[in-house]
Amino acid sequence: MSGNAIFVPASKAPEIRANRPTEVLILLGFLAMLVGIAAVLSPAFLSASNLRDILVQAAPLCLVAMGQAFVIMVRGLDLSVGSLMATVAVLATAFDASSNLMIPVIFAACLAFAAVVGLASGLLVTERNVSPFLATLAMMIVLQGTRFAYTQGSPSGRLPDGFRVLGTGQFIGIPINVIVVVVAAVFLGLLLHRSAVGRRIVTVGGSVRAARLVGIRHKRVILLAYVISSLMSGLGGLFLVGYVGVVDNWVGRGFELDSIVAAIIGGVALSGGVGTVAGALLGALVLVVIFNIVVILGLPVEFQLIIKGFVIVFAAAIHIRRTSAR
C-alpha cells in the first residue's frame, strides 16, 4: 500500500511476535505499580468511590483506544477519532429529543453515522491509496468544519435524561460505562485474538502482500478495522456526552493523540500486525492513572502533558527493545 503507515518502510519485516500473555502481564504490573504510587500519595485513592470515578472517567478513552488499536494493527492511524466523537455528540443533540424512548434511535443513528465515516476513511485508504495519516487527518478537518458550520459555533438541542444515566449511572453497583467497556473489550478481544476475522486482520497487518497471496481479501479487512475504530469513537462520544452532560464542539479533543499513546503503551506496533486489545485497554488506564497522580500531586494540569510526552516516547522505546531483542 503506497502511503502506508508513513516512514515505516514497507520492506522492514514486522516485529517478531512478542509473547502476548507476558506483554499484558507486564502492563498489568506497571499499572499496579502506578496505582500503588497513587495510593501512597493519597490514601483516598484506593477508596471504592474514587476507583469507580476513575474507571468512569477512563471509559471513553478505553473504548477509543481499543478501536484505534485495530487501525494501527493494519498499519494505519485514525486521527479522526476526536473529531468524530464531537460530531456524534452534536448529532445526538440535533435530535432535540426529550423522551428516553428516543435513546435507542439516537444510538442507532449515531453509530450508523460513525460507521459511514469509518467506511469513508477506509475507502480513501484502500481505494485511493491515500496514506492513513492524511485520510483520517482530512476526515478530522472535514468533520470539524461541518460540525462547526452546522452549530455555528454553539451547539444546542436537548438530550434525553437517560443519557446522563448511561454516562454516570450504575447497574448493580457497577457504573454502566464500565460495563460497556468490559463488554466491548471482551468482544473485541475475542474478535481479534480468537476469531477468523481477527486472524485475517493480524495477517494483513503483518504484510498486505503476503496476506493477499494466501487469499485474504485485504481491502475488506482494512475497511473493517476503520469501521471498528469509528464505531468505538461513536460509542465513546455518546458516553462522554452522557458523562459530561453538556455538548460542546470540542468534546473528545485530544483523544486522537491519547488513544494512539494508549495503544502504543499497550504494545500495539505502528508497523502493524502486533498488539492486543487488552494492551490498549491497559494503556488507556495507565494514562488515566498518570493524570490522576499529577492531580494528586497538586501539580498544574500542564504537567500531565509533560509526563504524557515522556511516557509515550519511552513506552514505545521499551516495546521496541522487547520485540527486537529476540
Added chain:
Amino acid sequence: MSAERIMRPLSVDPTKLVVSGLLLMVCVIGAAFNERFATWTNLTNVIEQSAALGFVALGQTLVVVAGGIDLSIGALVSALSVMIGFAGQAYPEWMVAIILGTVAAGAAVGAVNAAAVILLGVHPLIVTLGTATILNGLTLIVTRQPAGSVPEWVEGFAYGRVLGFPVAGLLMFGCFVLAGFWLTQYPSGRRLPAVGGSPEAARLSGLPVRKTLVVAYALSGVGAALAAIYFVARTGTGDPLVGEPLTLASITPVVVGGTILGGGRGSVLGTLLGVFLLATLNNLLNYLGVSTFLQWVVQGLIIITAVSLHVERRRDA
C-alpha cells in the same frame, strides 16, 4: 543533446502543474469576485500572512524528504515565541542575541528529536509527538496567556517592507530558494532524499545517515524558530497557543506540493506552491465571507484531492 540537457532540470512533474493551475484559478476567481482581491496591497498581505506557514512547511519538507516527520513544530513555535517574549521583556537590549539564541534553540530541539529517533529507535511520529506534548506542557506552565514583549523595531520583521515587498515574505522566499538549491545541488543536501528513500542503502553506502537526520530535524527546528520570531514580531508578545494549528497546517502544503510522506522524494518548489495556494485560498475565502468552519472543510477536501491525485496506479488486483 545539449538541448535535452537544458530541458531536463526543467521537466515539470504533473503535481506542480496541477497546483499551479489551481493557484491560477483561485487568483482568477478572486479577481473576478472581489476587486480588493487583485490589488498589490492584498498580494503583499497574502505573502506576509503566509510567511509563518512557509517557514514551518519548509522545515517539514526537509524532514519528510529525509524520511521522517515532525509533529513538534507547532509546539516548538509556541514555546519559542513565549521564550522570546519573556526574554525580550527582561533584556530588550539583548534582542539580537535573543533572536539568534532562539534559532539555536530551535535547532537544538530538532537535534534532540533526531537523537531520540536514532538512539531509541522509536518512530519519528511518536518521538515528535512526545516532544510536542512535553513542550506544550512546559510552555503552558510558564504562561497560559500571551505574555512578554519585544522592542518595537522587531515588528519591522513582520510589517516591514523592502522595495514594497514584505520583509518576512522575502526572507521566506530566500529560505526556500536556498533550501531548494541545497537539496538538489549540494552533496550534503542531496543526502536527505537518499537517506529518506533508501535508509539501508544509504547506511551501507557509507553515507552519514545519523548526521543527515540530525541536520534535517535541526533545520525544521530553525523553521519553527523563524515562524516564532515572525509571530512575536506581528503581535508584539509571546503566545503559548500560537503554534497550535501549525503542526497539521505545516503538512498540508507539503503534501499538496507533491512530497510523499514516505521520504526520498520531494520538492521544495512544490511546497512553496502549496503554501501560496493555501494562503491565497484562505485569503479568497475570507473575502468571500466564507465562515472559518467551512474553510476547514475546504482544507480537508483539498488534502484528500491532492493526495488522491498522487496515486501511483498499482498493477495488483
Added chain:
Amino acid sequence: MIELSGITKRFPGVKSLDNVSFSAARGEVHALVGENGAGKSTLIKTIAGAYEPDEGAIVFDGNPVKWAGPGEAKAAGIHVIYQELILFPELSVADNIYIGQEPLNRFGFVDRRALEKGARAILTRLGHSLDPFAKLKSLTVADQQMVEIAKALVSDAKLLVLDEPTAVISGREAELLFATVRRLRDHGVCVVYISHRLEEIFALADRVTVLKDGKLVGTRDVGKISRDDLVAMMVGRPLADIYPPKRLAPSDTPVLSVCGLKAAPRLKDVSFDLRPGEILGLAGLVGSGRSETAHAIFGSLQRDAGDVILDGKLLPPGRPDQAIARGLGLLTEDRKGEGLLMNLEMSANVSAPTLQLFRKGPFVDRAAERSVAREEIARFSIAVPGPAADVKPLSGGNQQKILFARWARACRRVVILDEPTRGVDIGAKVEIYRIIHDLAASGVAILVISSELPEVLGLAGRILVMKEGRIAGELAGEQADEESIMRLATLDAAPEAA
C-alpha cells in the same frame, strides 16, 4: 591482497565464524561457497567493515587494518555488491554511481557535467550503454547490477565482492557479468565471488574456499578439484542423486489451461496446458515474464486479457481467494517479503490459505491448527522447535518447507512454484526436490519456475521457455538441455508464431 587470519565473530547465541582464515590475491577470482548459514555472509561483512571481528586480524594490501565502519573499508578500496543491491531507486544512474563522492565544482556544488561524463566513461568501460540520467527504478535488475559494479570502479576498488550476483540474472546477462568479472580480474582487481551455482565457479574462479558451520573446510585450486569433491566438502558427505527419478507421461486431460494471457507491462501472450501429476518447467531469462505468468494465473496480478481454465471452469481474474478455493496455489519467489507471515507462528503460516477449514463457528481452532502443523513438521522434517514457534529465525530451507507444507495442504490440483530453492542450501534442496516429486506423484500438477537450469532440467518432464513475455518454445526428453533452453531464451524470435 587481503588476508584474514583466525577470524571469530559471535552473535547472541551463535558463533557465526570460528577461527576462519581466508586470503585472496590481486588479479584473482576467488570463490566462496558453503551452505546457507555457513558464515559466508558474515565473512563478507567482516571484510567490508560492517562487522568487527571478536578475534583475529585482517591484513589488506600489506597493512593490518581495523575498520570502524563500511565507509572506511570502502575508502581503502573494498567494494561489496550485495544481493540486495544498495542502490537508490529514486535517483538517476549517474547519481547512484557517484553517491557519496560526487565531483564538485569550485562553488562546492555538484558538477553535473562531470557526473555525466564520468558515468558514461565507466559504463562504456564495462561494455554497457545505459542512459546516465535514467532513474534507477526503471532499469532491469541486471542493469542495476551493472550500475553497482560501475560504482565499484568509480571508487577504484581493489577488492570486489560479489554476493550471489546471478541469483537474479541468468543467461546472456550472466555471461556479460562473467566477461566483466574476467576483465576486472585481468586489470588486477581481486574478486571474491559467492555463489550456490557450482557451474559458475568452475567457469569463473581460480580458487575456491569452502565454509561450513562457521568453520573453514579448506581452500583449493579450481583446476585441481572435481565438482563432486567440492559438493562433498560443502555438505560434509558425498551426495548421491540430487534429483529424484522423472515421472512418466501423465494422463491426457489438462487440469489447467491458459490461453492468451496478457498482463502489462511484461506479459504479452502466454498459452499452455498442464496435466495432473505433471511437472512442467518454465525457464527463461529474468524479465521474460515467468513470475508474471504465475501471478496472473493465481490472481495476484491483474490480467489484461486471456483465460485461465481450471478443471474445465473459468477462473475469474484477480481473485487469489477463488484460485485457492479451487485448488490452485502459488509459492512465491520472495518468501520473506511475500510468502511467510512473519508475525504469526508456524502453525498459522501453514493454515493461512485454508483458514476456513480450521473454524469452529466464528473462532479459529488453534488446537487443530497445531496438530496439523505437527503432522507437517514430521512429514517434511522441518527443523523447528514446535508448531507455536516463530518463523523468522529459521533457515531458508526450513522456511521454504513450511511454505511447501502450506500449499501442499491447501491445493490439491495445481501448485505453481516460483524459484523453489532460491537461497536454500544443498542439503535442503535435495529434500525439497523429493517433496516436489512426491507431490506430483499424488496427482498434483506442478509448474516449476526456476532460473537454475540444472534444476529445471532435473525436475521437469517438459519445459516451456519464455522470452519477452511469450512462450518461445517447448522442449521435452532428450531435446532438453541447457544449450537448447538458452537458445530459445535468447535468440531473436523466428517467424512470429500467432
